[in-house]
Amino acid sequence: MENNFYQMINPISILFAIGITFLVSYVVGKNLNISGSFIGILYLWHLIFMLVYLWFVSDYGGDIIGYWNDSFTNRYDFTPGTKFVVSLVKIFSVLLGFDFISTNIIFMSFGVFAILLLTRIYFDIFQNLSLKCQIFPIVIVFFPSLSYWSSSIGKDGLALLSCTLSLYYFSQINKRFIIIFLALLIMVFIRAYVALPMALAITITFFFILNKSFHKILTLFGLALIFLLGLIFLPKVLGLSDDFSFYNINLQFIFNLFESRKNYNLDGISSYNIINFSILEMILTFMYAPIFVNSLGIFGMLASIENLILICFLLLSFLGLKHYRFHIKNPSFIYSFIFFNIMILMFSYTTTNMGIAMRQKTMLLPFYFYLTCISIAFCCSRNVFCLRRLF
Numbered sequence: 001m002e003n004n005f006y007q008m009i010n011p012i013s014i015l016f017a018i019g020i021t022f023l024v025s026y027v028v029g030k031n032l033n034i035s036g037s038f039i040g041i042l043y044l045w046h047l048i049f050m051l052v053y054l055w056f057v058s059d060y061g062g063d064i065i066g067y068w069n070d071s072f073t074n075r076y077d078f079t080p081g082t083k084f085v086v087s088l089v090k091i092f093s094v095l096l097g098f099d100f101i102s103t104n105i106i107f108m109s110f111g112v113f114a115i116l117l118l119t120r121i122y123f124d125i126f127q128n129l130s131l132k133c134q135i136f137p138i139v140i141v142f143f144p145s146l147s148y149w150s151s152s153i154g155k156d157g158l159a160l161l162s163c164t165l166s167l168y169y170f171s172q173i174n175k176r177f178i179i180i181f182l183a184l185l186i187m188v189f190i191r192a193y194v195a196l197p198m199a200l201a202i203t204i205t206f207f208f209i210l211n212k213s214f215h216k217i218l219t220l221f222g223l224a225l226i227f228l229l230g231l232i233f234l235p236k237v238l239g240l241s242d243d244f245s246f247y248n249i250n251l252q253f254i255f256n257l258f259e260s261r262k263n264y265n266l267d268g269i270s271s272y273n274i275i276n277f278s279i280l281e282m283i284l285t286f287m288y289a290p291i292f293v294n295s296l297g298i299f300g301m302l303a304s305i306e307n308l309i310l311i312c313f314l315l316l317s318f319l320g321l322k323h324y325r326f327h328i329k330n331p332s333f334i335y336s337f338i339f340f341n342i343m344i345l346m347f348s349y350t351t352t353n354m355g356i357a358m359r360q361k362t363m364l365l366p367f368y369f370y371l372t373c374i375s376i377a378f379c380c381s382r383n384v385f386c387l388r389r390l391f
Contacts, residue, residue, distance in 0.1 A: 010099040017102040018047075021109035028113055032120040042115055045142060050108045050151035054101070057152075064153040068093065068100055084189045085155055103153060110157035111150025115141055117164040118366055121171050125370075125377045133380040136313075140369045145306055149362045155190045156359055162186040163363050166198060166339075167370060170205065171332040194363065197346065201339035209331045274352055282348040286357050287368075303358060313372040320375035320382075327374060340367040 022043055029039035057064055067082075071090040077083040092098040092106055122137035140146075150157035165183035180202060187195040274282050288311060292304045327333035343364055351357045 009101060013098050013102040014105065017098065017105040021105055021112070025109060025112045025116065029116045029119075032116055034116060034119055038119070039116070042119070042141065043112055046108055046112045046115065046147050046151055047105075049144070049147040050104055053148060053152045054104060064104070067153050068103070078189070080189045080192045082155075085153075085158075089153055104151075107153045107157050108151045110161045111147060114150060114157070114161040114164040114366075115146060117161075117168045118146075118369075121164075121168055121366075122369065122373060124171070125373050126380065129377065129380045133377070136373060136376055136380075139309065140373070143306070143309075143365065143369075144302070145358060145362055146365060149359050156362055158186055158190045159194070159363050160366070162190065162198075164366050166202065167332060167336060167366050170335045171370075194343065197342045198339060201335055201342060204338055205331055205335040208334055209329070274349075279345075279348070283344055286344065286348040286351055287361065289354055289357070303354075310368070313369065313376070316379070317372035317375035320378040323375055323378035332370065333374065336367040336370045340364055340371065 022040075025043050026036065026039050029042075030036070053062075056062070067086055067089050070086045071093045074083070074086050074090070076087045076090060078087050089103060089107075092103045093100075098106070119137070119141045122140050123134070126133050126137055146160065150160045162183045165179055165186070169180040169183065184195060184199055184202065187198055274285065277285065288307045290300045290304050291307050292301070324333075347357070347360050347364070351360060
């Protein structure tokens with residue numbers, strides 16, 4: 001099938017997709033105590049980025065073309081990973097008869113739900129503070145990368161939703177356990193290699209926040225179960241050969257596996273070589289590249305501006321470093337700290353392409369912003385000098 005997606009536009013299915021996704025978004029937002037006007041603005045913001053993304057794909061190509069075309073030729077196969085996403089697309093493209101744009105709107109709604117959850121999380125951090133301080137959560141929920149990468153067919157919207165659901169659960173620990181179960185289930189089917197560190201972070205967090213010894217024993221049992229399942233699915237997740245043996249697993253094997261990933265994706269225009277990088281250089285490159293001097297074109301400049309904002313959040317958070325000691329027993333802080341550090345080490349050590357890094361970084365931004373915002377909010381409440389000058 002050729003890329004004549006826009007010649008097959010079905011206005012009725014587009015209006016239906018917009019109507020149903022906005023209605024669900026409105027219900028979700030109202031249940032999170034978000035105003036209707038703010039929900040509408042967020043939805044429109046996300047819709048604009050979906051159109052921008054589709055315009056970009058129409059000129060330069062992208063993964064969503066493969067997902068769409070494969071949905072007409074592949075059989076239903078809900079194996080975790082790409083096959084799961086293709087089968088999910090197939091439900092809308094073949095079974096329900098949605099057109100290309102309508103199907104993208106459906107997938108865009110996953111990103112909208114994620115941003116609504118982040119809206120509740122971050123505005124709760126800055127509640128009871130001055131209106132000037134509300135600029136920080138507003139900057140986050142309208143952060144372009146979060147909307148851009150989660151606005152179309154693919155794994156990114158669902159992955160972001162999984163991450164925000166897990167963060168929302170621990171920030172509202174009295175909520176139903178089904179939320180954290182759903183978050184982990186989504187990640188298992190979308191990006192299994194992220195689901196294992198997520199499960200590990202969840203288990204460790206429960207170990208620290210549960211008081212009874214019996215509960216901690218159950219947590220340790222869960223940790224052992226996660227490790228066992230990780231061993232079972234390791235060959236599938238990492239794409240190892242069928243004759244792989246668990247007896248080969250040792251520190252040297254893990255080291256060689258990560259080292260081999262440094263040579264992947266080095267042939268692209270936005271690739272970078274990390275073979276001779278220190279771990280700090282890898283982390284800084286992953287989180288803050290491009291940064292003007294190594295940006296490519298208009299999109300590189302826009303990404304540089306975003307990365308500058310990320311650096312500003314980090315620097316401002318340094319003003320309230322002492323405040324972190326008050327969050328040692330905070331479930332959302334424990335979970336964010338563990339998951340973010342595990343994932344940034346893994347991604348930094350294995351990512352050699354700026355485009356891929358920007359997409360993967362989307363999963364970490366909710367935790368990055370959370371960890372920086374709890375410090376910034378403390379500074380706002382204490383009316384720190386630098387923040388007074390900033391406003």
